[in-house]
Amino acid sequence: MQAPRTAWIAALLCVLSLGQAVAQSAAGSEELSENQIRVERERLARLGTLPEEVKRQALAAYDAALQALAGAADFERKARQYAKREADVRRALRILQRELDRPQRAPALDLPERASASAIEERLAQERSELNARRQALRDLAKIAERRSGRRLEIARRIGVLNQKLEELDDRLRLLNQRDVAPELRRALELEIRTTRALYRAEQKALQQELKLIEAETELFPLQRDRAERRVAESEEIVRQLEQRLAASRHAELQASLEKVRKLRQAATEAxxxxxxxxxxxxxxxxxxxxxxxxxxxxxxxxxxxxxxxxxxxxxxxxxxxxxxxxxxxxxxxxxxxxxxxxxxxxxxxxxxxxxxxxxxxxxxxxxxxxxxxxxxxxxxxxxxxxxxxxxxxxxxxxxxxxxxxxxxxxxxxxxxxxxxxxxxxxxxxxxxxxxxxxxxxxxxxxxxxxxxxxxxxxxxxxxxxx
Incomplete structure (x- = not known):
């Protein structure tokens, strides 16, 4: 008889502890933590007096609550990352603004005056490759801006969906308070609702912080475009100068080589x-x-x-x-x-x-x-x-x-x-x-x-x- 009596006392203590937790939840003074939820879940799992169906539903609710807490932590981490990136973008914006405010210098060729056509051609190939890379960077900026605009609309729609889901959670909580359910199941379902609410709010905060990041990136975009266009213009001017140098140098070299061959032909014909x-x-x-x-x-x-x-x-x-x-x-x-x-x-x-x-x-x-x-x-x-x-x-x-x-x-x-x-x-x-x-x-x-x-x-x- 001693073992059943001990089990009955343990079950009673578990019910009392869950009842206290429910009271605290109703008062709204309890801070949710993963460790607390795990402890409560383990107590419930050891409880032998609950019907199996009630226990199954309660354990599933605890699992959903733990999953929601983990998701909320992920969104909080994302929000911090977005905030850090926003600060970096704001700092980059100030630096880039100062760079663009400086007078632009005309690009100059770092090439000897009497460079051979082959040397000019080699340099021209390098500059053309650089020009292509800079044009691609300019195109990529436009694509990023386009994706950013689409992302802003996605965030607005998602925040609206989350607001609706939060209202649905409030309705679920009201309905739960009106239902006649076991205290253990009520506690588990309340935890699931509260942690899910925390998940949605954490996601909303992360999305709002992402919007701030997008706003900062949108402010940075015109400056990035100006710098990219300036770099493209510089490369185009260098390529133009090199093409002129190459045309003049190659024309002189080719004419000299051609004249040399013509003299060889004349000498051979005369010989x-x-x-x-x-x-x-x-x-x-x-x-x-x-x-x-x-x-x-x-x-x-x-x-x-x-x-x-x-x-x-x-x-x-x-x-x-x-x-x-x-x-x-x-x-x-x-x-x-x-x-x-x-x-x-x-x-x-x-x-x-x-x-x-x-x-x-x-x-x-x-x-x-x-x-x-x-x-x-x-x-x-x-x-x-x-x-x-x-x-x-x-x-x-x-x-x-x-x-x-x-x-x-x-x-x-x-x-x-x-x-x-x-x-x-x-x-x-x-x-x-x-x-x-x-x-x-x-x-x-x-x-x-x-x-x-x-x-x-x-x-x-x-x-x-x-x-």
């Missing part, structure tokens, strides 16, 4: 009639490579075209993002003039872009064919010594005597020059084809973006008010 044909071939290769219509000039023009296309793609991306934001702000309630963008006059029309793509379909295979011809010539060129020996043998056969040392030297120079020009032309044509493909892809990308923007505008303008 022996047999050398006239290979000398003319060498001059033709040099012109194909270095002349005003040569592949190196075409390559540089294609590089500039690619830079321009990437700039236009960035402009269309920014324009599309701005148009979407303006339309989302007014929707169909506003007039079309409130959100229809001003399209830059220098932006290519879709018809012109489609025409350019058709031209690429003919140009690229033609250039690839030229490359194949050059590779075929290079394969037939053979060893320099063997080729030189072949020409010298023919000259000796025609003249009936061994060629002079001057002719031997001239033949070797001619053969070596042809090999060098073929190798350089093959490298140049490979690069040219790569750039043409880049320009083709960029043109197609720009066309898709322009057409997508047109569709976005006209699909909505049909349903917008005109005034």
């Amino acid at each position: 022996h009639a047999l050398l006239e044909e290979p000398a003319a071939e060498v001059e033709k290769l040099a012109e194909q490579l270095w002349a005003e219509t040569g592949v190196l000039i075409s390559l540089e023009q294609t590089e500039r075209k690619l830079t321009e296309l990437r700039k236009q793609i960035a402009e269309v991306d920014s324009l599309a993002a701005l148009t979407r934001r303006k339309f989302e702000a007014v929707r169909l309630r506003g007039v079309a003039a409130q959100w229809i963008p001003n399209i830059p006059e220098d932006l290519p029309q879709p018809a012109a872009l489609r025409r350019a793509l058709r031209e690429f379909e003919q140009q690229i295979p033609a250039v690839q064919h030229q490359l194949i011809v050059l590779e075929e010539q290079r394969a037939k060129a053979g060893d320099i010594n063997r080729e030189a020996k072949r020409y010298l043998s023919l000259i000796e056969e025609i003249d009936g005597q061994a060629p002079s040392p001057a002719v031997r030297s001239l033949v070797r120079r001619l053969v070596a020059q042809r090999r060098e020009l073929l190798d350089e032309a093959i490298r140049a044509y490979n690069r040219y084809i790569d750039r043409l493909l880049d320009v083709q892809r960029a043109t197609r990308d720009l066309l898709q973006k322009v057409e997508a923007l047109d569709r976005y505008i006209w699909q909505r303008v049909l349903w917008s008010r005109s005034v």
